[in-house]
Amino acid sequence: MEKKLVIRLIGAFSATDGEGNPFVLAGRKDRAVLAFLAAHPARPIARERLVELIWPEAADGAGRASLRQSLSTIRKAIPQSDPLLVDRDTVAFSLDCATTDVKMLEDGSRSERIIGNMPLANGEAFLDDLGGISAEFDTWRATEHSRIVSLVSDLVDGVARNAEGSGDINKAVAALSQLVSLDPLNEASQRRYMRALIASGQANSAIRRYRMLEKLLQDELGVTPEQATRAVLTEAKERAGQGAVKGSDHPVAATQLAPSEDAVPELVVYRFRDLSDDADTRQFAEGLSDSIAGALSLVSGLIVVSRPDTSRPNGADADATEARERFALHGNVRKTGHQIRVGARLIGQPSGRVFWAEDYDR
Incomplete structure (x- = not known):
């Protein structure tokens, strides 16, 4: 079975062939066209929609001409199989010979490998190198980014719950660390992380996590941690055998x-x-x-x-x-x-x- 092309949409746009070799699209708008199509796999996208999204200021006819040139550039750059299905009115991204990192997340194919190699873990955004193509394109990027954060959070939460249920505390700590990095203001997740740290013998780290959360909630929302969160802090202090944080900063x-x-x-x-x-x-x-x-x-x-x-x-x-x-x-x-x-x-x-x-x- 021929290996598929892989288009990466999380972080900076990139693409590799079936052997893992990268291929390059130098033009930002060429990358934006392929990215938008790849983010809507197997869905025919009207040419007018692509022109409005990528070349909103183009004069009549010039936008369609720019799109034709862009599609030609993309097809020449992609080695071997061509994932684009093109007709007079629409363009589609075929999943027969290509896939995307987002599609693999949606299919759950990366759920067991997500810890230690988590999308968004290093602060990436969805297509974070393609900002400023147009106002509408940026709005779509922001909406898609929020959806992917929710998707990754659900996957990581599932890994964490399985680890907690099986008593694999180290894996639970790793998963919950990544979960709270996605949504730092989620107190329920922060409490789970603090409890996991306590269970793994890292009570001082749980106390530091509480202090960080306390400051974050005050700075961002003007509120203090919930009573349930303060109770976990008390547990951490008791487990650490101290009434306040001591030792190394x-x-x-x-x-x-x-x-x-x-x-x-x-x-x-x-x-x-x-x-x-x-x-x-x-x-x-x-x-x-x-x-x-x-x-x-x-x-x-x-x-x-x-x-x-x-x-x-x-x-x-x-x-x-x-x-x-x-x-x-x-x-x-x-x-x-x-x-x-x-x-x-x-x-x-x-x-x-x-x-x-x-x-x-x-």
Whole structure:
């Protein structure tokens, strides 16, 4: 069976052939046409609708001519099978030889693999590199983004409930960490996450999570946490054996990274991703990850490795890495107007367990 083309709509638009090789559409409007069609698979879309969406300011006839040129460019760029079904009045995206990441989520084919590789986990938006095509296109992107957030939340919630039911507390912590990152103001999810942290022996992390939620609710809604949430805080304090937060200000204490008898822990700090496509923000992200790696290298008994990407080492380095307990720090930076958001996530390797995840706004 021939492997399908895969169109990725979550985050920046991308497309790969059946072997995983990328193919490139340089024009933003070409990508926008293919993205809109792929987001409505097997549905004929009127040419007039595409023209209104992508070329709203075009003069009579010019918009249709631009669409014809765009469709020609797309078909030439796509290797092997052509997923476009074109007639005089409509264009459709066929699922016979292609699919999308959104379609796979809708079909549930990624539900068991979603933890540790969750869409939207790094602050991505739906087609976040195609903003500004037109006001109507941006409205559609925002609506679709909200729908996908809800879809991913339901999938992650299902994984979390299955883990809670089976007593797999580490998997529950990982899933709930990602669930609250999608909807930080959902107190019910935050309480579940705090309880999971307490059950996994991370009472101090549960207390810190409460403090973060308390500030977020006050800043965003002008309210305080519900009584049920305050009760979980009391439980966390009792479990921690303290009346207030003490010790390290860092979300992951050094004892959580303590080596086993035969291993030295290794922390790989990956270059933080710039989600703004801005040169200054990119330099800030690179400098931030380098600074974090430098600061962590001062921690006694911890091997810190800085890498520019997610590639794995080869040869002798790979053998040495496998002999250690490994942790990976991933992060991203997004600039919106005068505000910068930094997101970070500490993940155990190869288990995929999320030890900690936070967003910081400035």
